[in-house]
Each structure stands twice: as C-alpha cells, then as structure tokens.
Amino acid sequence: MSILSRVFEIQTVLDKNPIMEENYTLAKWLNNELEGEELKAFEASDDFAVYQKIKHYSAELKTPDFDDDKMLQNILKAKKSNKISIQKVFLRIAAVLIIGFGITLAVKNFANFTEFSANGATTEFLLPDNSTVLLNSGSSVEYKKWNWNNERKLKLDGEAFFKVAKGKKFEVATDLGKVSVLGTQFNVKNRNKRLDVSCYEGKVQVNYQNQQIILTKGMMVSFENGTQINAGQTDQLAPEWLQKEVNFSKENLQAILDEISRQYNIEIEYKGKLTNQTFSGTIPMNDLDVALEIIATTYHLNVSKLSDSNIVLQ
Amino acid sequence: MKSKSLSGICEELIFSNFFKSHVKALRNFMYYKFGNAEQAEDVTQEAFIKLWENCEKVPLDKAKSYLYTIANNTTLNQIAHQKVVLEYAKAAPKQDKTFESPDYHLEENEFKVKLQKAIDKLTEGQRTCFLMHRIDGKKYSEIADALGISVKAVEKRMHLALLELRKEIEYFK
Secondary structure, eight states, rough: OOHHHHHHHHHOOOOOOHHHHHHHHHHHHHHTTOHHHHHHHHSSSSSHHHHHHHHHHHHEOOOOOHHHHHHHHHHHHHHOOOOOOOOHHHHHHHHHHHHHHHHHHHHHHHHHEEEEEETTTTTTEEEETOOEEEOOOTTEEEEOOTTTTTTEEEEEEEEEEEESSEEEEEEEEOEOOOEESSSSSEEEEEETTTEEEEESSSEEEETTTEEEEEHHHHHHEEEETTTTEEOOOOOSSSSSGGGGGGEEEEHHHHHHHHHHHHHHHHHHESSSOOOOEEEEEEEEEEHHHHHHHHHHHHHHHEEEEETEEEEEEE | HHHHHHHTTHHHHHHHHHHHHHHHHOOOHHHHHSOOOOHHHHHHHHHHHHHHHTTSSHHHHHHHHHHHHHHHHHHOOOOOOOOOEEEESSSSSOOOHHHHHHHHHHHHHHHHHHHHHHHHHHHHHHHHHHHHHHHHHHHHHHHHHHHSSSSSHHHHHHHHHHHHHHHHHHOOO
16 A cells, blocks of 8 residues: 555545544543543444454563663673763873873973083084083083073083073083173183183173182183182183184193093093193194194103004103 | 752662663663664663763653653664564453454454554554553653653554554455
C-alpha cells in the first residue's frame, strides 16, 4: 500500500468521525480515560474487537533483554577511573606548556650568562643595555640578564674592555677588587695577583682591598700583591690589545710571557735565571717573532722554537 | 534540605535505585529512536555516566529530566535506522478462555505476527509513543516530557497509531 493511499484512508476515517480528530478517542480509550456514552458507543462499533486485541497483545510486547547490572557496574566504575574529562586533559597539557614556557623564560633571564674567549681569540658582545664588552684572550665574564638595567653587575676573570652605556652604576667584580662606573670606557685586567685598570672616558672608581681610587680619562692604576705599583697615564683612546698590541708598564717577565702565550695560544718554557727586572713597553700581538725578539733582546735570552706552538727561552 | 537532596544522587545506593527504576525505560526509548540495541545501550550508559559524574550539581527531583535531556541530545554517527525488533512475553495470559477453540492458538499467533508487522510500518514518532505506552507503561505526560512535545500531540500520535494498526491488520485479513 502506498503512503498516499494510506493517508487518504486515514483522512476518510477522520471525516467519518469528526469528533475523533479533536478528542483522539482512541488515545483516551487506550489510556482508560474513555467513559459513559462515548465508551459504550465505541464498544458497540465494528472495529472495537480489533482495537481490543491490539490493546491486549501490544501490552505483551517486550524489547530484547539486556544486562542492566553490568551497565550499572560500568557506570559506577567509570566515575572512579575515568573522571579525567577531555577538558581536564586539555588543561593539563596547557599547564605543562605554560610551566615549560615559564622555566625557559626563567632560565633565560635568571640564569647566569657566561661569555668567554679562548686563548688566541677575542670576543665582543653586547649586554642587555647595549654596553659593549670586548673580552681579551683567555677571559670570561659572567652576568645575569634579569633586571640588568637596575643592577649592572658582572664578574670578570681575565681582561676586558668596556664601553658602558649611560645609566645606573655599572660594576665589574674581580677576585681582587671591584670597579664601578657610570658611563664610560675602561679596561680591567685581572691576571694572577695583578689588577690593572685604565680609564679611557668618563670616571671610574676602583676599590682594591681598603683603597678607593677614582680614575678620570687617561689614568691607569695597577695593583700587585696588595700594593699599588703605579698610577701612570695613557694617551690612547682604547686599550692597545684592541689594536693587537699589549702595553706593559713595570711588568715582570713571567706575566709578560703568560700574556704572550695567551695571545698567541702557544706554550713558552722559560729556562733562564729568575729576574726581578721589569719591562715597560709595547709588544705586538700579531707578530710572534717580533714579540719574542723584543723579550729576548731586553732580557738577553736565546729563543728556540721546538715547534710552532712550543717555544723555549733560555 | 536542599544540600541533602543535591548530594542524594551521589550516594551509591540512591543512584543504583534510581538507575534500576529508569534504565529500562530510557534504554527502550533510545531503542525505539535509533532502532539499534547496541547504540541504545551506549547512549543510555553515557547518559547515566554523565549524571553520576555530575551528581553534585543535579538534584534528585531533576535527575530524570536531566537524564532524558542528555540522552535526547546525544547525536551519534547514526547507523541507518534499523527495524525495531520486538518479542512477545512468553507467559501470555489468554485473552478470553470461554471462546477457546482448536483454531484459537493459530488465529491468535497469526494476529500477533500481524501486529508486529503493523507496528513496524508506523511512523517513527507514532511507534515511539505507542511502544513507550504499551511496553514501558509510561503516562502520556511522561511521554510528552521525554519527547519534548505536548500531551495533546502525544494523544494525536497514539490515536493515529491505533487507526493505522487497525487498518494494517484488517488489510492483511
């Protein structure tokens, strides 16, 4: 039977019984709501027997069985073990990412940064406030990026030249003493027991043990073994090592040899006599033969090259 | 008082009782809706799990409508609606013993099969209403709540369902 013809049949039934359309008599009867005249009339109708059977047998129908006890167990279990909703998983992932990001940020900012230059090389780098640091051979600087603009402090081991941007106090700490400045250019050299500070611009304050010395442009100061050894002058605009030369003033031989071996990244063995004779002058750091010649002539020594990187002086 | 009824459904015993009194009707409703027993059970289980997880937020008197709302809103990647397979309870009481004849059983069994076929041909809306009333013994108002329609609309569906069933059965005669 096609849908159209069925609809048509329903329509004809409804037309014959206009009351049904509004009252839904069959629905009322099925729900035991039909009473009195209406019920009697319905029971007398031809179709009643069939409806009665439908009512009777439809009540006997049932759906396929299922195991509701097992479902209950599943549900009760689900709450205990499986309470991690997708949202919570998402939040956990987000938290891990945020923590990871935070740690990265913290490491970047709070951790100590170390810049260094190996023997035979120099390194130039910028601090967070764009102050420039030039590290001489075999030197290192340690500083923190965090809060740099308010606390410009770094630790120097070796020798470095600083061009400090204007701002708050800039401090260079060494094992031997502390140098603090406002905005200037200065050189700090901290080798063995000797500290040399030269000021090329502005004002530099040097604290060495209990002494405090203020350097202005062109002034130098050196301390060795707890005493100030000279307070000479420099007419240079920047330290000589930037031009591949090293200027020594009243330096002992061992310190000069140490410096040469650092600059050229070689080993120098000294087999001569111990001497207290100091040296003042400039030694080139880009021509080993000339440098050795100057030392040999000054101290009356013979130079023998065992190899390119191993030299014996006697 | 309120907090007591709020936490009530979280008690395992109360929840279990609530489950026992509603699970079959909800599962059947979903079965009429999807025409697939497995899907019906999945949706039913999911709805109860949601209720159990959110038991703190759902007062006991709202639990039933919460349950049906969740179940109704569950949209599945529906498998095409399959046949709603129904069985007759085995211990069927005889309708009228006085008219029992040798042909009686045969006739009655024939009628049962016709009824099943006729139910199968109802529209989904009519069938759901009719079966919720006949199998689950739901009141018209309860059916209206579950389906989100008016009681009048339920009555109309029931009425048309009965008309349809009779036509279908008489057609097969």
